[in-house]
Amino acid sequence: MHNATELESLDYKQCLALMRTQAVGRLVFTDHALPAVRPVNFTLRQGEVILRLGRSPWVRRLDHTVVAFEVDQIDQTAQAGWSVVVVGKARLLVDIDELVTNSDPLHRSWAPGPRDQTLAIDIEQITGRRLLTAAS
Template sequence: MLHDVDFHALGRQACLRLLRRVPVGRIVYTRQALPAVLPVNFRLDADSSVVLRTTAGSELVRAVDGAVVAFEADEFDAAARSGWSVVVTGRAALVTDPAERACLARCGPISWMPPRDGVFVRIAPDLVTGRRLAGM
């Protein structure tokens, strides 16, 4: 049985507002020449870049530093058949500036698994796309 739905694309600012509502998303990157997806805690920074925290020696850091990646977050209500999805695409880079790292350590994303040797990864919001689906 098909149900009527209202589906539409979201503008950049609407996408960024939605991203600020959720604490977890997924980073999409290349691992051994294959696509990989990893759920992560994140935060949007003042410049709308996605910031996440991980361990310095992690496979993720080695794979994403300097690479173009995608980041996706969403929220869905299965009963209402509604929700949204936002994708940020851009170059990922380790945060190396000591002052910026100190600031992020105080107010950056809070990891559910706090790393002892934590580093921050910033994803530039070069392309921000999203869509909303509302059941009717």
């Protein structure tokens, strides 16, 4: 018996539905000309990925830059899983109405300390793939 695998491309709605099943993703950006990846909690709001972040110096540098955001779930035993990647322009939220609208007490950061900077990533591009393994 061997396993058959299938790689499936996911559409926009499937990508968002899968992202909503997870609490943590990875923010990907350039920091001083080097690649940087940070695991962060997130929420989805009307075509945006919302991140509440601490006072790290790199957060302000991301305002109006293109970033990537990746969410996945991998089952190593079944050798199956999925990955969704969002690409878009990040913007630091400073308007009080936007900050109130995007605060969500049900989705608090896992990291310790204050999370007083909010970054929104416009979903300009979203791609997803799912690897399915079935016994054959």
